[in-house]
Amino acid sequence: MRDPSRALAAFYSIDALARRHSPVHDRHPVALCATTAAFVVTAASFGRRDVSALLPLFLYPFVTLALSGLRPAELLGRVVAASPAILAIAALSPIFERAPVRVGPWILASGWLSCASIALKLALTVSAAFLLVATAGMGGVARGLRAARLPKLVVLVFQMTYRYVALLLSEVSGMARAHELRAGPRKGVGKTLWGPMLGGLLLRSYDRAGRVHDAMAMRGFDGEYRSGRDGPFGGLDAAYCTAWSAFFAAARFLDISGALGRAAGFIARGAAS
Amino acid sequence: MTAYGLELDSIVFAYPDGERKTTASPSGDRLAGGGADTQSPPVLDGASLGVAPGAKVGILGANGSGKSTLLGIIAGLHEPRAGTVRVGDILVAKKTLKAARLRLGFVFQDPDDQLFTGSVYDDVAFGPRNAGLSDAEVRERVESALATVGIPELAERPPFRLSGGEKRMAAIATVLSMDPGILVLDEPSAALDPKARRRLIRLLSGLPQTVVIATHDLDLALDVCGRAAILHAGRVEAYGDSRAVLGDAALLERCGLEPPLSSGSCAICGRRP
Numbered sequence: 087m088r089d090p091s092r093a094l095a096a097f098y099s100i101d102a103l104a105r106r107h108s109p110v111h112d113r114h115p116v117a118l119c120a121t122t123a124a125f126v127v128t129a130a131s132f133g134r135r136d137v138s139a140l141l142p143l144f145l146y147p148f149v150t151l152a153l154s155g156l157r158p159a160e161l162l163g164r165v166v167a168a169s170p171a172i173l174a175i176a177a178l179s180p181i182f183e184r185a186p187v188r189v190g191p192w193i194l195a196s197g198w199l200s201c202a203s204i205a206l207k208l209a210l211t212v213s214a215a216f217l218l219v220a221t222a223g224m225g226g227v228a229r230g231l232r233a234a235r236l237p238k239l240v241v242l243v244f245q246m247t248y249r250y251v252a253l254l255l256s257e258v259s260g261m262a263r264a265h266e267l268r269a270g271p272r273k274g275v276g277k278t279l280w281g282p283m284l285g286g287l288l289l290r291s292y293d294r295a296g297r298v299h300d301a302m303a304m305r306g307f308d309g310e311y312r313s314g315r316d317g318p319f320g321g322l323d324a325a326y327c328t329a330w331s332a333f334f335a336a337a338r339f340l341d342i343s344g345a346l347g348r349a350a351g352f353i354a355r356g357a358a359s
Numbered sequence: 360m361t362a363y364g365l366e367l368d369s370i371v372f373a374y375p376d377g378e379r380k381t382t383a384s385p386s387g388d389r390l391a392g393g394g395a396d397t398q399s400p401p402v403l404d405g406a407s408l409g410v411a412p413g414a415k416v417g418i419l420g421a422n423g424s425g426k427s428t429l430l431g432i433i434a435g436l437h438e439p440r441a442g443t444v445r446v447g448d449i450l451v452a453k454k455t456l457k458a459a460r461l462r463l464g465f466v467f468q469d470p471d472d473q474l475f476t477g478s479v480y481d482d483v484a485f486g487p488r489n490a491g492l493s494d495a496e497v498r499e500r501v502e503s504a505l506a507t508v509g510i511p512e513l514a515e516r517p518p519f520r521l522s523g524g525e526k527r528m529a530a531i532a533t534v535l536s537m538d539p540g541i542l543v544l545d546e547p548s549a550a551l552d553p554k555a556r557r558r559l560i561r562l563l564s565g566l567p568q569t570v571v572i573a574t575h576d577l578d579l580a581l582d583v584c585g586r587a588a589i590l591h592a593g594r595v596e597a598y599g600d601s602r603a604v605l606g607d608a609a610l611l612e613r614c615g616l617e618p619p620l621s622s623g624s625c626a627i628c629g630r631r632p
C-alpha cells in the first residue's frame with residue numbers, strides 16, 4: 087500500500103455515496119437489501135454454462151446506476167478492481183472442462199462457456215454488492231441483516247469489523263507517515279522493522295478501538311447502530327422490491343434473450359421480404 | 360437542560376497493569392520482577408472535588424498527574440478502587456452508569472476517538488439517535504450543535520478530512536447535541552491556533568452547563584474557569600478561586616507547574632494570552 091491515507095479515503099468514500107438522495111437511495115434499506123439478495127440468488131441459480139440467458143440481468147445494475155445518480159465510473163472502477171480475482175476463478179474452467187460445444191458457427195471447449203458464465207455472475211454480484219452499499223450504506227446493510235433475523239451480536243461484529251478496518255487503516259496511515267519522515271532516503275520498511283511495527287500497529291489499533299468504543303458508550307450506544315434511515319417501510323419500498331423480483335423471475339424462467347433474438351430475426355425477415 | 364453538580368469523594372485508583380514506579384536507578388528495573396507483586400502506586404490516592412451546578416472548573420497538573428484518569432472516573436470509564444462519584448443526585452455505580460452518562464458530555468483528548476462515522480453530521484447525530492429521537496428532532500439538535508461550535512458548513516464532510524481545530528469543534532458538537540448537563544473536556548485547546556483557541560474560550564465561557572476541563576493551558580483555565588483544582592501526587596493539592604490558585608507561585612512550583620504569565624507569552628504553551 088503506497089499511500090494508506092488514500093486507501094482510507096477510498097474506504098470512506100462509499101459511505102459518502104450512500105448519503106446522497108435519489109429514487110434508489112430513498113428506498114428503505116431493507117427493501118434495497120432484499121432486492122440485492124433476490125438478484126444475487128437469481129444470478130447464482132443460472133446453469134453453469136448459461137451465458138446469453140444472464141445478459142438481461144445486466145439491466146439491474148444499469149437501471150440502478152441511472153436511477154441512483156451514481157457515476158458509472160464509480161461502479162466500473164470497483165468491478166475492474168475485483169476483476170483479477172474474478173478472472174482467476176473463472177479461468178479454471180477452460181482448463182478442466184474440455185468437452186467441445188457448438189456456439190453458433192464455432193466449436194469451443196465447453197470450459198470457455200462456464201468461464202464466461204462464472205465471470206459474468208461474479209461481475210453481476212460485485213456490481214450488486216457495490217450498488218447496495220453505495221445506496222443503503224453500511225448502516226443500511228446492517229439494518230437489512232437485522233431484518234433477516236440475524237442476531238444483534240452478529241450484526242454488531244459485522245459493523246465493528248467495518249469500523250475496525252477503518253481504524254486499522256488510519257493507524258497504518260499515521261505509522262507509515264511517521265516512518266517515512268524518519269526513514270531518510272531508504273524506500274519501504276526494512277525487514278527488522280516489520281515485526282515491531284506490526285505489533286505496535288495491533289496494540290495501537292486495539293487501544294484506539296477501546297477508546298472509540300468508550301466514546302460510543304458515552305453517547306448511549308447500546309449495540310444497535312442507528313443510521314438515521316429508520317423510517318417506515320412504505321408502499322414505494324414494497325413496489326420497488328416487487329417490481330425487481332418480478333423482473334428477476336422473468337429473466338430466470340422466461341427466455342428473454344431468446345425471445346428478443348427471435349423477435350429480431352422475425353423483424354429482419356419481415357423487412358427483407 | 361439542567362446543569363448538574365458533581366461530587367468526587369476520596370477517590371483511589373490504580374491501573375491494573377500500572378507501571379511499578381521504582382525510584383529510577385540504572386539497574387533498578389529488575390526490582391519489581393520475579394513475581395514479587397509490588398503494588399503499583401495508585402494514580403489517584405484520595406482525590407476529592409466538589410463542583411456546584413453550573414460552575415466551571417479547571418483541573419490542572421503536570422503530565423502524568425492523573426487528570427485524564429480523573430475524568431475517566433467521572434465518566435465511569437474506570438472504576439475507582441475506593442471512593443464515590445456523584446453526578447447530580449446519582450451515585451455512579453454499575454446500575455446507574457447509563458443514567459449518569461446521559462447527564463455527561465465527555466470530550467476525549469484525541470478527537471479522532473470521538474469521530475468514527477463517515478460524516479460530521481452522522482457523528483453529531485449519533486447520540487441523539489441512540490436516545491431514540493425522531494429524525495426531525497435529531498436534525499434540529501445537530502444543526503444547533505454545529506451552529507454553537509461554529510462549523511455548520513462542515514456537516515457533510517468526512518471527519519478524517521478535517522483539520523485538527525475543526526475536528527476539535529466537531530468533537531465538542533457530538534456531545535453538545537446530547538444536551539448534557541455537565542461537559543467534561545480533556546485538553547480542549549491542544550492543537551488549536553490562537554484564533555480557534557479564542558473561539559473555544561468564548562464558546563466554553565458562554566455554555567450554561569457545568570464544565571470540567573483538564574488542561575495545561577493555564578490561561579484558558581483563567582479565562583473560562585471560576586475555580587481551579589491542582590492535582591499532585593494523587594490528590595487535589597489545591598482547589599479554589601482560579602485567580603488565587605494560579606497566583607500562588609509557590610504552590611504551582613511545588614506541583615510542577617509554571618505560573619500563567621498574563622504578561623508575555625505563556626511559559627507552558629508558548630502562546631500569548
Ligand SMILES: Nc1ncnc2c1ncn2[C@@H]1O[C@H](COP(=O)(O)OP(=O)(O)OP(=O)(O)O)[C@@H](O)[C@H]1O
Pocket residue numbers: 374375376377378402420421422423424425426427428429
Ligand atoms: N491505560 C493505562 N495503563 C496504565 N497506566 C496508565 C494508563 N493510562 C495512564 N497511565 C498512567 O497513569 C498516570 C496518569 O495518567 P493520566 O493520563 O491520567 O495523566 P494526565 O494528567 O492526563 O497527563 P497529561 O497531562 O500528559 O495528559 C501516568 O503515570 C500514566 O503513566
Ligand SMILES: [Mg+2]
Pocket residue numbers: 426427428468545
Ligand atoms: Mg491527559
